[in-house]
Amino acid sequence: MSRYTAEVRITPRAGLLDPEGKAVQNALHSLEFGDVEDVRVGRLIRLRLRADTDDSARRSADEMCRKLLANPVTEDYEIVLVKGN
Amino acid sequence: MRAAIVTFPGSNCDYDCYKAVTDVLGEDAYFVWHREQSVGDCDLVILPGGFSYGDYLRAGAIARFSPIMQDVQRFADEGGYVLGICNGFQVLCEAGMLPGALVRNRSLKFQGERVYIRVENTDTAFTAHYEPAQMLHLHIAHGQGNYVADSQVIAKLEAERRVIFRYVDESGQPTDEGNANGSVNNIAGIINDGGNVLGLMPHPERSVEALLGSTDGLPIFTSLAEHLTAAARSA
Numbered sequence: 588m589s590r591y592t593a594e595v596r597i598t599p600r601a602g603l604l605d606p607e608g609k610a611v612q613n614a615l616h617s618l619e620f621g622d623v624e625d626v627r628v629g630r631l632i633r634l635r636l637r638a639d640t641d642d643s644a645r646r647s648a649d650e651m652c653r654k655l656l657a658n659p660v661t662e663d664y665e666i667v668l669v670k671g672n
Numbered sequence: 673m674r675a676a677i678v679t680f681p682g683s684n685c686d687y688d689c690y691k692a693v694t695d696v697l698g699e700d701a702y703f704v705w706h707r708e709q710s711v712g713d714c715d716l717v718i719l720p721g722g723f724s725y726g727d728y729l730r731a732g733a734i735a736r737f738s739p740i741m742q743d744v745q746r747f748a749d750e751g752g753y754v755l756g757i758c759n760g761f762q763v764l765c766e767a768g769m770l771p772g773a774l775v776r777n778r779s780l781k782f783q784g785e786r787v788y789i790r791v792e793n794t795d796t797a798f799t800a801h802y803e804p805a806q807m808l809h810l811h812i813a814h815g816q817g818n819y820v821a822d823s824q825v826i827a828k829l830e831a832e833r834r835v836i837f838r839y840v841d842e843s844g845q846p847t848d849e850g851n852a853n854g855s856v857n858n859i860a861g862i863i864n865d866g867g868n869v870l871g872l873m874p875h876p877e878r879s880v881e882a883l884l885g886s887t888d889g890l891p892i893f894t895s896l897a898e899h900l901t902a903a904a905r906s907a
Contacts, residue, residue, distance in 0.1 A: 606818075
């Protein structure tokens with residue numbers, strides 16, 4: 588078995604209003620970062636796991652996302668997998 | 673009626689529900705700790721408000737994996753009545769027992785205030801004692817009560833009259849101004865397709881005695897008591 592680090596990046600689903608992102612965007616505009624066109628605020632979950640192969644590590648992380656880490660109704664997720672810690 | 677009130681770590685409206693059922697209605701109620709495997713011998717399960725597991729990850733996301741939730745699911749699948757209030761509504765959505773999800777209020781603030789809601793369907797076991805389109809003045813106390821679902825789900829809920837409560841303005845209209853938290857179609861409460869699982873964000877248990885300033889929440893409990901007592905008698 589190998590060790591992996593999986594970074595799960597969770598963001599509000601495209602098209603869904605993200606009031607938190609909107610508030611951050613407004614704050615950036617008032618700080619004169621007027622070039623900012625869009626802000627989405629999400630969550631980063633970093634976890635370490637053991638798996639036999641890259642594939643099974645990814646499948647396992649994906650299942651975690653579907654069952655608990657992300658809510659498919661409101662959130663999109665992306666998994667970045669790195670071998671080793 | 674005999675109500676099982678589930679207590680999660682972080683529930684804080686469980687005693688309010690207990691008092692509403694026992695002191696005000698004179699019916700039976702008991703608490704069930706979330707680690708238990710069975711809801712026991714009841715004809716109603718109440719998932720109360722609060723902040724189960726500190727709202728970590730998403731409100732209700734971790735509570736839905738509490739051991740007791742498997743039996744709540746079984747109970748509902750067999751036609752048992754389940755009432756989810758505030759955090760209880762969030763748990764029911766996370767568990768997939770009700771469609772959609774509850775996200776951060778559009779104000780970005782925790783809102784503790786009294787708002788107007790309208791009863792949209794009185795043809796349920798939970799709302800039979802209300803008048804059609806009756807306006808209620810009930811408390812909300814939540815940071816994540818903004819109801820969302822994809823457009824097909826919303827269309828189905830509306831077509832099947834499963835939107836049971838809607839936020840309205842002072843004149844009783846579901847305007848944007850009257851929308852307490854930004855919910856799609858001003859949705860404050862919905863019911864499942866079996867008509868036995870209802871979730872709402874406002875707190876009916878806080879408005880069951882004149883001393884508390886309003887009795888607008890009481891008919892939910894009296895409707896259920898009458899329905900369940902009649903059902904028990906005919907069984």
